Amino acid sequence: MDEGGKMKEAITEVKEDPQELKERKEVVQEEKEGKEVVQGEKDGKEGDLSWVNTxxxxxxxxxxxxxxxxxxxxxxxxxxxxxxxxxxxxxxxxATPDYWCHIAPLVEANWTDQQILSLAIPYSNSTGKYEGCQMRNYNYTAAALLGYKATMKDPSVVQHGNTTSIIKCSARDFNHSQYSSTVVTEWDLVCExxxxxxxxxxxxxxxxxxxxxxxxxxxxxxxxxxxxxxxxxxxxxxxxxxxxxxxxxxxxxxxxxxxxxxxxxxxxxxxxxxxxxxxxxxxxxxxxxxxxxxxxxxxxxxxxxxxxxxxxxxxxxxxxxxxxxxxxxxxxxxxxxxxxxxxxxxxxxxxxxxxxxxxx
Known part of the structure; x- marks a missing residue:
């Protein structure tokens, strides 16, 4: 069937069913009204923000x-x-560098850090480091007068008594070659x-x-x-x-x-x-x-x-x-x-x- 024949048949069917024709008109009208509402809302948004609620x-x-x-x-x-x-x-x-007890007499006598460590600071085999909060109970004023070499030949001459006891110290020196200055070295924030x-x-x-x-x-x-x-x-x-x-x-x-x-x-x-x-x-x-x-x-x-x-x-x-x-x-x-x-x-x-x- 040609195109013209199909159109005539469709028209005939619509004419033969008035109820279907009415329903189609209602659908078309609703679509037209819906478009007008949407367009109205868009136009309203451009000039009126009363619709903004959230x-x-x-x-x-x-x-x-x-x-x-x-x-x-x-x-x-x-x-x-x-x-x-x-x-x-x-x-x-x-940051916390290596530290050890401050021994004023030896520091004032210009002993090196390594000399002070070898005489005064106990070495811990378990940690592989010198103890930072303890020192040997020596007469360090006498050691400073004797000098490093003489004292190390016979450390007993600067001992207090027959045995060497280990005591705590109240101030520390730090290895400034690791960190020049930190909060810890500034205020001695180690030990106690x-x-x-x-x-x-x-x-x-x-x-x-x-x-x-x-x-x-x-x-x-x-x-x-x-x-x-x-x-x-x-x-x-x-x-x-x-x-x-x-x-x-x-x-x-x-x-x-x-x-x-x-x-x-x-x-x-x-x-x-x-x-x-x-x-x-x-x-x-x-x-x-x-x-x-x-x-x-x-x-x-x-x-x-x-x-x-x-x-x-x-x-x-x-x-x-x-x-x-x-x-x-x-x-x-x-x-x-x-x-x-x-x-x-x-x-x-x-x-x-x-x-x-x-x-x-």
Whole structure:
């Protein structure tokens, strides 16, 4: 059958069934009305944001994968790489070289380190090292007067009594050829004072434990922007002040402040990054945020290799934190004035080429 015949047959069938013809007309009318509704909604979105009821609606207007989102992501995660420089640097700032008891008479007599070790410091066969916290109970003033060679010929002449006892010492000397200056050598954080060295890292972790719930509440109550900026300023100041610490107690206190404010900064950044990406990308973005942190962790020992004195090393670790002051931080989407939020959203929309949808 030719094409014309098929058309005549179809027309005849429709004429023969008025009910089917009516149903077809109703379907066509519904499709036409549906298109008009969709088009009306699109037109309304371009000029009226009254339809925006949820945060996801707002992201749809502004855009979730445009230039603004990418720029904000890069700016935020770059600062994440700075975090390990301060919080995981205690092993390099507090590197512990070989040490032994400080024996003032022999040091004043210009005995070499090896001469002092051979006479005064017991050797441990189990560890293969000299004992760092013990020394032989000799008359070292007499040994200094006799000289090294005479004393080593007959060490019994400087003994107290018939036997040589082992005693503890209250001060140590360090092998500065291994590390020129560290927190440990600066404040003698070995032997009975070793607990203070462990405390330096304990307060770093403790500061984070305390800071996360506190700043978690504050960034929701006061907004991301003010909390992050306050944390950044305090973190920068405390980071540089650590390098000038006069005592180990001040050092520990400043490290606590650095750790707590670093946690506040990181938390605000993480929340902001997760808020400004589409829901379907949030799992991936959460993983991507951790990558710069790992990179910063790998850079930390490299800086320690190049900069040896601990005060200058701390200064080098604190210096990159100045990067954070360049933030022109986007307005928080929390409890802040509505007008600044919409201004920021319009700016984001313009950068994402979505300006027509966000001009109300």
């Amino acid at each position: 945060f996801e609606d707002l992201l749809e207007v502004v855009g979730t994968n445009g230039r603004w989102n990418i720029l904000m992501f890069i700016m935020c995660v770059t600062s994440v790489a700075i975090s390990p420089l301060q919080t995981l640097s205690y092993q390099f700032l507090g 004072r070793r607990v203070l060295y462990s405390t330096t890292q304990a307060v770093m972790e403790g500061g984070k434990i305390v800071a996360y719930p506190i700043f978690g509440y504050l960034i929701d109550a006061l907004g991301r922007r003010p909390i992050v900026l306050v944390c950044v300023v305090i973190n920068i100041l405390a980071g540089f002040l650590v390098a000038a610490s006069p005592t180990v107690e001040v050092y520990i206190l400043l490290k606590l402040i650095v750790s707590a404010t670093d946690a506040g900064t990181y938390l605000g950044i993480f929340v902001f990054v997760m808020e400004t990406c589409a829901a379907k990308y949030r799992a991936a973005v959460g993983c991507l945020v951790a990558i710069p942190w790992a990179i910063g962790y790998m850079i930390t020992p490299g800086i320690a290799y190049l900069v040896r004195p601990w005060r200058w090393l701390q200064f080098a670790y604190a210096l990159p934190s100045l990067y954070c002051i360049i933030y022109f931080w986007p307005a928080s989407l929390g409890k802040e004035a509505a007008q600044p939020i919409w201004q920021e959203m319009r700016r984001a929309a313009r950068n994402n080429n979505q300006d027509r949808s966000c001009h109300a």
